[in-house]
Amino acid sequence: MIDEGFRLFPEQASTVAPRVDALYFFLIAVCGSITLLVAVLIVYFAVKYRRDARVDRRRRQAHTYAIETAWIVIPLVLTMIMFAWGASLYFGMSRPPAGAIEIDVLGRQWMWKFQHPEGNREINELHVPRGRPVRLRMISEDVIHSLYVPAFRVKHDVLPDRYTGLWFEATKTGEYHLFCAEYCGAEHSRMRGRVVVLEPADYQAWLGGGTAGLPPVEAGRRLFEQLRCDTCHRGGGLAGRGPPLENVFGSEVRLADGRTVLADEDYLRESILRPQAKVVAGFEPIMPTFEAQVGEEGLMHLIAYLKSLSSQGGTTTP
Ligand code: CUA
Numbered sequence: 152m153i154d155e156g157f158r159l160f161p162e163q164a165s166t167v168a169p170r171v172d173a174l175y176f177f178l179i180a181v182c183g184s185i186t187l188l189v190a191v192l193i194v195y196f197a198v199k200y201r202r203d204a205r206v207d208r209r210r211r212q213a214h215t216y217a218i219e220t221a222w223i224v225i226p227l228v229l230t231m232i233m234f235a236w237g238a239s240l241y242f243g244m245s246r247p248p249a250g251a252i253e254i255d256v257l258g259r260q261w262m263w264k265f266q267h268p269e270g271n272r273e274i275n276e277l278h279v280p281r282g283r284p285v286r287l288r289m290i291s292e293d294v295i296h297s298l299y300v301p302a303f304r305v306k307h308d309v310l311p312d313r314y315t316g317l318w319f320e321a322t323k324t325g326e327y328h329l330f331c332a333e334y335c336g337a338e339h340s341r342m343r344g345r346v347v348v349l350e351p352a353d354y355q356a357w358l359g360g361g362t363a364g365l366p367p368v369e370a371g372r373r374l375f376e377q378l379r380c381d382t383c384h385r386g387g388g389l390a391g392r393g394p395p396l397e398n399v400f401g402s403e404v405r406l407a408d409g410r411t412v413l414a415d416e417d418y419l420r421e422s423i424l425r426p427q428a429k430v431v432a433g434f435e436p437i438m439p440t441f442e443a444q445v446g447e448e449g450l451m452h453l454i455a456y457l458k459s460l461s462s463q464g465g466t467t468t469p
Pocket of ligand 1: 258259261295296297331332333334335336339340342
């Protein structure tokens with residue numbers, strides 16, 4: 152069961168949680184002490200210079216460089232510390248470590264669907280192993296949602312038509328809240344679930360039990376054949392009407408209009424749905440759209456398959 156007892160802060164259950172909290176406490180300490188200082192001075196001067204008080208009211212010297220320097224340098228140093236600290240934390244949280252387990256996430260009104268690389272599917276529940284980085288590849292089937300796990304201190308928007316990513320490494324076994332943190336319609340508040348962190352061996356056992364679907368890579372390969380993509384993208388070094396797809400993911404692709412683009416997950420997705428948007432140099436714009444034939448899940452499977460054809464399939468862009 153999730154611990155529902157009263158607490159000011161959720162449990163710290165991921166590698167970044169203590170780091171996020173440390174920065175947060177630093178910000179509170181800085182803001183709190185400045186607020187306190189100002190409040191104390193206001194009260195002190197209000198009392199000291201109240202009407203009828205016998206105090207020296209002569210005009211003082213207008214400039215003191217010492218005070219001016221102090222009020223420029225001290226806030227500058229403090230804000231630069233906040234900037235550098237926050238930026239390093241942000242970049243660390245944006246870059247998933249190599250070898251992270253990739254889990255596909257589909258958000259829709261009003262549920263979360265997860266699929267593990269082994270094929271296991273879950274709804275509103277996410278099982279992950281302790282001590283291994285997990286990367287979520289997320290997309291929405293309708294409006295903007297936001298996946299939020301307070302105990303991990305991670306939250307990221309889940310958008311229609313574009314992949315977003317999120318990664319974490321759980322440090323404690325247990326069950327934690329999972330929320331949608333973006334108002335997405337009437338039942339937004341019920342769009343929640345739980346993350347279950349298991350010991351690695353228990354996670355393996357969990358993967359083995361239950362009804363596993365096809366692994367996304369395999370489902371993608373079948374879909375690729377079923378849609379007859381291989382008629383044009385022939386592979387194996389054979390010339391086809393479409394560009395070969397081996398090692399495309401993660402590479403720089405030259406386009407017919409002279410531009411060069413990075414073939415990331417969004418590029419692959421766009422090329423399946425809107426093939427005319429970015430035509431590869433040396434090929435005719437003859438590919439039809441597959442918008443009607445493939446849903447978000449099918450797209451994720453196709454992309455998983457295309458990534459598996461690439462030597463850079465393991466490295467991902469967030
Ligand atoms: Cu989905 Cu709020």
